[in-house]
Amino acid sequence: MPYRLTFAAALLTLAATAAAEPLHVTIDRLIEAKAKSGGVPIAEVCDDAMFVRRAYLDFVGMIPTDDEARAFIDDKSPDKRVKLIDALLARPEYARRMTELFHVMLMERRGDHDGWLKYLRTSFEQNKPWDKMAAEMLSPNAEDEAARDAAFFITKRLEKYGQNPTDYPGLTRDVGRLFAGRDLQCAECHNHLFIDDYKQRDFQGLFIAFRNLSLRRDVKFPAVSEGLIQTKAEFASVFNKRPHKTGLVVPGGEEVDVPMYEKGQEWLVAPDRKKKITGVPKFSPLRELAARLATQENDLFAQNIVNRLWFVMMGRGIVHPLDMFHSENPPSHPQVLDALAKAFVAHKYDIKWLLRELAMTKTYQRSSKLPRATTPTKPDRPGPEAASSQNVPNQTFTVAIERRLSAEQLLWSVLRATGEYDRYHKNDLRESLADRRKRFLAAFANIEREPEREFAPSLRAALFVMNDEKMLEFLEPRKDNLVGQLAKMDDDGKVVDTLFLSIYSRRPNDAERQDVTAYLSTHGKTDRAEAIGQVAWAMLASTEFCVNH
Amino acid sequence: MPYRPTKLCTPIDHAVSRRRILGLGAGAAAGAVGLGGLGGLTQPAVADKLKESDKQVLFVWLDGGMSQLESWDPKPNTRFGGPYRSIKTSLPGVHFSELMPRSAKLAHRLCLVRSMCTQDNSHSAGVPRIQRGDPKNRGVIYPYFGSAVAQLMGPGKSKLPPYVWIKPGSGGFKHQDAGFLGPKYGSLAFGDGKPPDNLLRHESVTTEEDDARNALRQRFNQRYGQNRRPAANEANSYVYDMARTLMKRQDLFDASTFSKNDVQRYGEHDLGRHMLIGRKMLEAGVRFVKVNSYGWDTHGDHFNGTASLIGKFDQAFSAIIEDLYATGLHKRVLVIAMSEFGRTPRVNGHYGRDHWPEAWSLAMAGAGVRHGHVVGQTNDEGTWVTSDAYDIGHMFHTWFTALGIDTRFAEYDNNGQPLPIAHDDMHPVKEVLS
Structure with missing residues (x-):
């Protein structure tokens, strides 16, 4: 059966290539396949000038100088784009750019803090894995001098602004949005009205981690202390008032039970006001949250960050809006999202590696000019016409989106x-x-x-x-x-x-x-x-x- | 710690809103016109027509609470009536307080509602609540009336900023007014009548140079836009066009260009000056002009304080009504003068009147409303409404209708969440509409 054998051999080769296929190739393959099956026009790969500007803005946060632009455009070497990407990722301004990007993404212009900015900067200089950074932000360790300023993500949100009380629900919402792509705000008082996946339990279960936090005043750096939690949280929908109880619910994870300790056994370090000792409870919901969110077991955690980084580079999320991960808002390219998330986890949450892969794609390198349609749109004006914007919606990723x-x-x-x-x-x-x-x-x-x-x-x-x-x-x-x-x-x-x-x-x-x-x-x-x-x-x-x- | 829901999502009336959101009221939902929160229009024809409309709004906001008893609904010689008399107006049988002699002569131009009954007696909550139309709580912050009109009707032919706020104190871009519509529908505030930062052309650039450099900019944009999606380029060009249009109209807020006669007629005080700027803005075609006066919260020494305030209001208000009629602008401009509530009939121990949302008045004129008409009444002592009482939601319905916006069909689209533009259990007050 020579035919069958050949076929099997071909299959094997295919499987082998797929396994070895670099992520950027996979991405282009999937994006182009979908576009072709839908008859969506695909823009040319952009010229060198467009590329050099785009890459500089994305990786060092500013346009190139005229000399830099000229040198790149005039460079004749075939692999100059890869070389440029690597050169830019190695520049000191890369960490500055990432600091600015993540500062705006995570703090949303709430204000600056030197320690926090330095924390981000150092982290990106070291190319710290995202799971580690997330854990440092969500469960800050005041003893770790190098990372303790990560607490600013939480402490800034615990500050009162104006006449408003501390916005614990807002902090809960932000953690859901920014680390798991789920905006649970409208599930605070009842199951979400038009997103079936967002339950009140999801909000209330996550809320447990934050409602008991307080700002530490005994130290100069941003720090929080956790209160004691000994029972599940009770809540009821405003619609039917039926009471429910929940333990800690981690987005994309299971409910964590609240452990019972005998009286006197609840504290790792008992609080003492006279000695100004901040208590540390044995059960730390923040630690539990960080451990169960920033982990390989949690698909949502990886999907959220790769979707955000995809958005940064491509101008639109594969899941869009970014905070709306749920079954009725499916990703435009589920296989791409899956491939990104899996590869990102396999590469130990390496942001620099992911950005490099994204920049290598043709998808990233497409022109923002609409492709010429092959058929004339007006019979009285024959000849090539630009495809209308209706023909190329942003979510096809076949024409670069202006960002x-x-x-x-x-x-x-x-x-x-x-x-x-x-x-x-x-x-x-x-x-x-x-x-x-x-x-x-x-x-x-x-x-x-x-x-x-x-x-x-x-x-x-x-x-x-x-x-x-x-x-x-x-x-x-x-x-x-x-x-x-x-x-x-x-x-x-x-x-x-x-x-x-x-x-x-x-x-x-x-x-x-x-x-x-x-x-x-x-x-x-x-x-x-x-x-x-x-x-x-x-x-x-x-x-x-x-x-x- | 006891669990407290956020301010954003207080559980009022969710049961009803749930039904609506889920589309069980299919009739209303099917006919809905999407007026997209992001500018996305599901029925562009209707929305475009609104954007072409030449209707405008003058919204006079008397912050702190104007006393209905010393203005539109006097009750002289009664227990709570206060020391002032009432006077006849140009409308037979209708009396105003003697503090408003000029407005009294124009009563045949006005439409009054004397049966306002609203929900909030505190300033901090009441001011935004009233200006947002106090719709049912759906966990979102509704836009102020000015932001709503700016979003629904756009800047119109003038290409000037659609929502301008002339006020004492600080100016700038006030995004808070816009609520869920997003910051771009906030107001452009002229603090103390002065323009916001960077509105004045820099002295190093002459008019000719400015024109030349902008012509070049437009040429660059035109080239850039070839073969590209139009959205980004159009949006960017739009804000520059608007900025330039506004820069060219520095006469609007340059008091030195105002005629002496006008300055005297409107009054040489903040409210007079600001009302005159407001008239200029309306003449220039600004879609929504809010003129703001502060200090109406007269808990103490009310009768002296209010005499001064109402005197200034009477002067500025009557002057602009006269002018709008003289120029025919009244056919385009809907005028509304109001506060967040009225003042208590009972006089307190400091000769003051306190907050009274239970029974108060507001005045309208101009486009879309009946002229020379009084809606509703209060009892002899002015303590309660004795006719049909109207909440601010009714007024929002009425005003939108007067502007040609059908509140039965128009809806905001807040990222897929359909939201009524005015309280869904209320309706326009037909009696007000012309």
């Missing part, structure tokens, strides 16, 4: 583009840099507690770019900055090229070259610097600069 730039990415990129980055990183301008950061946050960041996800241009931001004096100051000619350098050049062609490489990280096309040259020619020699500044401003204010496309 929001954070206030931090914008600040670093504006400094880069205008040639002011190095000057502002000198010691004597430290305070000025802090001021500029504050201004950028006021203009571009969301308000407290508002997740930053979609590109959301605002009147506030537009007014800032148009009129803020410090924003405009970047464009005043100075010896070393972009406008100052260009004002000294006589060759318009070179001026335009440098402008485009510095701000858009690409070379201009002919039409653009003409536009800008025409603009400059309407200005005399004396106000040449001003004219260059205005062109640079128009570019900074344009959509191409202020999104990650």
